[in-house]
Amino acid sequence: MPVTRRPSVPNLQRGMAILEYLATHQRSATIAELSERLGYPSASVFRITQAFAELGYLSRDPVTKQFRLTNKLLLLGQPHGRDRGLVEASIPAMRQLNQATSETTQLCCLVDTGIVVLEQLLATHPFKYSAELGARCPAYSCAPGKAILASLPDDERDDLLRRIRFKRFTPTTITDRRLFREELAAICECGFAVDRAEGMAGVHCVAAAVRDRNGYPAGALTIAAPASRVPEEDFGRVGKLVIQAVRLAETNYGQ
Structure with a gap:
C-alpha cells in the first residue's frame, strides 16, 4: 500500500523553528548559536535570518551579531x-x-x-x-x-x-x-x-x-x-x- 507523504517545505519549517526558538528559549542568538542549537547548516540559518531581517521580523545587534524578534510579529495577529x-x-x-x-x-x-x-x-x-x-x-x-x-x-x-x-x-x-x-x-x-x-x-x-x-x-x-x-x-x-x-x-x- 503506497504511503502518503505530507508536504514538506524545509526552509519554511526551519524559519518557523528559528522564530519559535527566539520566542520561547532565548531572547537573542547569533547564527552560530542558532545553527548549533537547532542542528541546521550555518548557510541555511544565514539565508533565513537575513530574509526575516529584511522583512522586519528580526533585528541584528551590530556589536554582538545576535538576532532578536521585533514587535512586527505582533501585527500578524491583528484583524484587518x-x-x-x-x-x-x-x-x-x-x-x-x-x-x-x-x-x-x-x-x-x-x-x-x-x-x-x-x-x-x-x-x-x-x-x-x-x-x-x-x-x-x-x-x-x-x-x-x-x-x-x-x-x-x-x-x-x-x-x-x-x-x-x-x-x-x-x-x-x-x-x-x-x-x-x-x-x-x-x-x-x-x-x-x-x-x-x-x-x-x-x-x-x-x-x-x-x-x-x-x-x-x-x-x-x-x-x-x-x-x-x-x-x-x-x-x-x-x-x-x-x-x-x-x-x-x-x-x-x-x-
Whole structure:
C-alpha cells in the first residue's frame, strides 16, 4: 500500500523553528548559536535570518551579531479590513483603567499555552511593575491567562489544559489540575480573574477577558501591582474597574 507523504517545505519549517526558538528559549542568538542549537547548516540559518531581517521580523545587534524578534510579529495577529485592531481598540480602555487604579495596565493575548504582552501603560507610582512588550508567561500562573482560559469554548479549553505542564513558581502557584479547573469556574461566575502572586512573588494582578463580536476571548486587560498596594481585600473593587474597562474595549473592538 503506497504511503502518503505530507508536504514538506524545509526552509519554511526551519524559519518557523528559528522564530519559535527566539520566542520561547532565548531572547537573542547569533547564527552560530542558532545553527548549533537547532542542528541546521550555518548557510541555511544565514539565508533565513537575513530574509526575516529584511522583512522586519528580526533585528541584528551590530556589536554582538545576535538576532532578536521585533514587535512586527505582533501585527500578524491583528484583524484587518473593517475590524479595528485589538491594541488600537483597547488603548482608551487601558487609559481609563490606568487612571482609575494608578497601576500598570496591560493588554495580553493567548499564544499556545502562554500569555504575551501586547501593550502596556505604566503605573504612576515611583515603584511599579513593568514588562517588555512581547514578554511571555504561562497562562495558568497569571490573571490574564486565567481570564482567557475561563472564557474559551469548552473543547478548546480542555485541549489546552491537557497540554499544560504545571510548574510551581511561588508558594501560591496553582499546580493541581482539579483546583485549577475550580479556579476557572469561579472566574466564569464573577467575571474577572486574579493572580495572588502566583507567577511572581509580591505581585498581584486582576484581569478580565476582552471578547470579539462573536464572543471569543481575543485578549485580556489586566492591572499588575505590588501586593501591598492591591491586597486581596481590594480584588473585588479593582475587578469591577477592570470589567468596566473591558466593556469599553469590547465596544471599540466590535465597531
